[in-house]
Each structure stands twice: as structure tokens, then as C-alpha cells.
Amino acid sequence: MNKLSIASKLSAGFLLIVSAVAVLAPWVAPYSYETQDTLQTLAFPSIEHWMGTDRLGRDLLSRMIYGARVSLFIGVFTTLFALMIGAIYGAISAYVGGRTDNLMMRVVDVVFALPDLLMIILITVLMGRGVAGVFIALTLVSWVTVARLVRGEVLRIKEFPYVQAARALGASPARILLREIFPNILGILMVTLSFRVPVAILAESTLSFIGLGIAPPFSSWGSLANDGWTAIKFYPHLILFPSAAIFLTILSFNFLGDGLREILDPKASQDTI
Amino acid sequence: MGIPVLVTVATLTFLIMHWVPGGPFDTEKILPPEIIANIEAKYHLDKPLPLQYLLYMKQLLQGDLGPSYKYLGRDVSDIIRDTFPVSFALGLCAVLVVLGLGIPAGMISAYWKNSLLDRSVLLLAAMGISVPSFVLGAISVWIFSHQWHLLPPALWEGPRHMILPAFALGAGFAGYIARLTRTTMLSVLASDYIRTARAKGLTEPVIMFKHVLKNSIYPIVSVMGPLTAGLVTGSFVIEYIFSIPGMGRFFITAVTNRDYPLIMGVTLVYAVLIVIANTIVDMVYGWLDPRVTLK
Numbered sequence: 001m002n003k004l005s006i007a008s009k010l011s012a013g014f015l016l017i018v019s020a021v022a023v024l025a026p027w028v029a030p031y032s033y034e035t036q037d038t039l040q041t042l043a044f045p046s047i048e049h050w051m052g053t054d055r056l057g058r059d060l061l062s063r064m065i066y067g068a069r070v071s072l073f074i075g076v077f078t079t080l081f082a083l084m085i086g087a088i089y090g091a092i093s094a095y096v097g098g099r100t101d102n103l104m105m106r107v108v109d110v111v112f113a114l115p116d117l118l119m120i121i122l123i124t125v126l127m128g129r130g131v132a133g134v135f136i137a138l139t140l141v142s143w144v145t146v147a148r149l150v151r152g153e154v155l156r157i158k159e160f161p162y163v164q165a166a167r168a169l170g171a172s173p174a175r176i177l178l179r180e181i182f183p184n185i186l187g188i189l190m191v192t193l194s195f196r197v198p199v200a201i202l203a204e205s206t207l208s209f210i211g212l213g214i215a216p217p218f219s220s221w222g223s224l225a226n227d228g229w230t231a232i233k234f235y236p237h238l239i240l241f242p243s244a245a246i247f248l249t250i251l252s253f254n255f256l257g258d259g260l261r262e263i264l265d266p267k268a269s270q271d272t273i
Numbered sequence: 274m275g276i277p278v279l280v281t282v283a284t285l286t287f288l289i290m291h292w293v294p295g296g297p298f299d300t301e302k303i304l305p306p307e308i309i310a311n312i313e314a315k316y317h318l319d320k321p322l323p324l325q326y327l328l329y330m331k332q333l334l335q336g337d338l339g340p341s342y343k344y345l346g347r348d349v350s351d352i353i354r355d356t357f358p359v360s361f362a363l364g365l366c367a368v369l370v371v372l373g374l375g376i377p378a379g380m381i382s383a384y385w386k387n388s389l390l391d392r393s394v395l396l397l398a399a400m401g402i403s404v405p406s407f408v409l410g411a412i413s414v415w416i417f418s419h420q421w422h423l424l425p426p427a428l429w430e431g432p433r434h435m436i437l438p439a440f441a442l443g444a445g446f447a448g449y450i451a452r453l454t455r456t457t458m459l460s461v462l463a464s465d466y467i468r469t470a471r472a473k474g475l476t477e478p479v480i481m482f483k484h485v486l487k488n489s490i491y492p493i494v495s496v497m498g499p500l501t502a503g504l505v506t507g508s509f510v511i512e513y514i515f516s517i518p519g520m521g522r523f524f525i526t527a528v529t530n531r532d533y534p535l536i537m538g539v540t541l542v543y544a545v546l547i548v549i550a551n552t553i554v555d556m557v558y559g560w561l562d563p564r565v566t567l568k
Binding site for chain 2: 106110113114115116117118119121122123125126198202205206209210211212225229232233236239240243246247250251254255258
């Protein structure tokens, strides 16, 4: 078995630290995310405020730590949800086959052909801005990729002799899917997870950056970057720190995904867009 | 594939826009009910939903996207006609960046496999794929406009204004293309006919450009469809950052203003664009590669 590359290990370490900080936010953050230091508004990084303060004198580091909660929560959980929906849908489609399969895949084709970000924006318009709206919108557009993938895998695996053997022994379809097929696509699902999380984080941050995503009082890295954008000329740290956080997190997930793919799914080491 | 997608987009946008809480005419001022009734009658908002839907689809087929709710006296079609060329120019520049950076980088990387150059290209590509376009846009504005005063930070008034937006929009996709080019070229380079070409004594440039590049182009063509979709949706972020008067910026404003006809119009134009791009890609693909036959 291959080992994870150094880049993947470093990435995993970075992601663990960021996640830990995000989970432990109230204990780790030096200030609360809304405490105002009115004597130091728009301050540059200092010992008191490691990343400086925004225009209301709120500590940027603390806001980044709380923002990590929103960004990571949305990134990870929308992907998990999409993975679940997609896996169940794809598995059923492949297993039932025939006309049902055809119809189910037509639906996937149409959803797949819709431009993601555009659909996400329209759905958040319907659901209202905020964590719930972004969450549902992201899940709704991203399950189709998983459904296609899982369907293909199930179609391939269900012809294997051991699955046929299970069927001959009288195992129910649910049992075959869960006990025989599912363990064999777990690796691919892991790889998909680590590649889809950064896509979700990217979508959320982009949405929040253009002011259509996370709404106050919550803030994510994307909305922090948007806050900093207007002041970029004189107070660049306000946008540079959130941008760096988004970039490094996405980069780490991608490196981790590359590493996992080499170990778990060596065949599919091809680039897709 | 194109028609069902377009009908779905039209129907979905119509439904979404009508389920949204809060209307475009919600103002601070409380209007007399007669005026509200008048406004609603003018925009057919008083009719039952199925009838509105039919009216809307009928107008669409005639190419009429209706009046904008917020830009009074302007039709959505007018706004799109004014802003579309700007977005289109931005998209074309970005495609140039994507292909102009991505393909050469991938070729270099594949030719000098495992060299320092190859590794740098791969690292850059990984970074390009991971950097959100708004981060790239913001940072390049900060460096090139505010620090070095080389390029304008915003607006759309000539070639100098196009460089930063096109770069910010295209760089990420260039990373994908570089990786894709590298992977494909490596497999082509390992094939028998390349060995034959070498054995015949062809020079390296002839082999690289005539044999390898020509046979590596198909996967690149096939991702041009998704790429267009990515550039289209990426463009409204870039237009927002650089204050470019394109469709994307109007789309964002329309969403904030709940200007339903404008939202629906722009969404449809985007969907049509993507469907057209996919169709062109399929055709070019079939024309380039005789092994592919179109249904």
C-alpha cells in the first residue's frame, strides 16, 4: 500500500488544526466576534490584535476563528449530505436499472447541465440569505456528481462474482448494497469527499463575497473578505488574512484528495474539470 | 440535451422568482391598494400562476424578456443587449488566458517530465485550481494597482483594463488545462507512433507540435463546455470586483433588488450560452476526431 505524500500529510495536519480551532472557537479566540475595541478601529496587526481590527474595532483573528466554523461547517456538511443523497440515488438507480434508471439519470443530466453558482444564487434567493439557504442550495446542486459516480461504480461491482454469490444465497437488495457493494465504494467516496469539500467552500465563500451568501450576524471567511474588499487600498490586511485562509484550506483539501486518490483509487488518477 | 435544459431553467427560475417572499414593489412607503392593484395588473402579477407562466413562456418564445422592475422604462432585453458584449469580451479574454497559459505550461511540463520545471508547473497549477477568483482578483488589484500602480483597478475602458480581470478569471482554469494537457501528452508521448516518429528522425519540434499536440487536443476540446460554464458563472464575481458594466454585475444587483424579470432574463441568457457552447464543442469534437460520430 502506498503512503500518503508529505504534501498530503502536511495538508491533513493543517486541516486538523483549523478544524480544532473552529470547533474550540469560544475557548481559543482571544475576543468574542462582536466585541468592539473602539479605541482601535481599522488597526494594523499588533500584539494585542494579531490580525488587526475591522472598521468597528472588532478583532479580526477572533472573527476569522468564528468564520472558520461557518466556512468549514458548510463545506463539510453540505458535502456529506450531498454524498449521502447522491450515493443512495445512484445506488438505487443502478440497482433497479431499466426504465427507472434511465429516468433517474435524465433528471441528473438536467441538474448537472445547470450552471452551479447560478442555481445556488437562485435557490438562496428563494430560501433567504444565511446559513440555511446556502446549505440547502449547495446540497441541491452537488449531489448529482456523486449520483453519477456511485451509479457507475455500482453497475460495475454488481456484476462481480461475490455479489452474484450473495444474490444466489438469497441476500436482499438492501443487504447486497450495504454489505457487499458499499464497502467497495467507500474509498472512492472518501476521495470524492475531499475533492468536493473545497468546491463547496469555494462556492460559499464566493457567494458570501458578492454579498449573496452568509448574512450578519454570522460571518464566514468569504463575507470577511467582502468586508475587507472596500478597504483594500489602505487596510489590505482585512482582506489578505481571510483570503489566505480560504486559499490554504482549499489547497490543503485538494492536496489531501490527491494523496488519498493515489492510495485508494489509483486507476482514476485523471484530471477532470 | 439543450432544449430540456433550457425549459427546466426557464421553469425553475419562474417558479423560484414567484415563491420568493417579498416583492419588487415592497417599499417603505405604504401605497394605496388601488395603486398596488394597478401595478400588479400592469405586470400581470394579479393573474393566477399557471396563466402567468404561460404568458411568460409565450413572451420568451417571442424573444421578449419583459420590462425591468427597477430600471424603469428599460426592457430586460435592452439591458442585456448593452451589457452582454462587455461580458462576452471579458469571457473571450479569459479563454485566451486559459488556453494561452494552460496548454504551453502543460506541454513544457510533459516534455520535461519530473524536472524542476515540471514540478513548478504542477505546484502552480495546484495553486491556481485552489485559489478562488475573487481572492486572485483582490490580490492582483492590491499588488498591480495599489502597490505598483501599473494597471487600473476597475472599470472597462480599453485593453489595459482587461488584463487583470481576464487573468483573475482565467488563471484557475488554466491550472486545470495545464494538468489535463500534461496527463494527455504523457500518454501520447508514450505511444508507439511517437516512437516511430522519433525513429524516422523527425525533429523534436515537429514531433511535439504536429504529432503530440494534435493528438492531445481532444480532451482539451471536450472540457471547453464545462469551462465555458465555469467562466460564465465566474464572470459575475470578477465583474463585481472590477466594477465592469457586464451582465454579471447587473445580475447581482438584480438579485439584491428582486428585479424578477432581469434575474430570469440574465439566467436564461447564461443557460443559452452554455447550451450553445456545449453544442459547438460537440460539433468541433466530431469534426476533429473522426472516431466520434454525432447522434
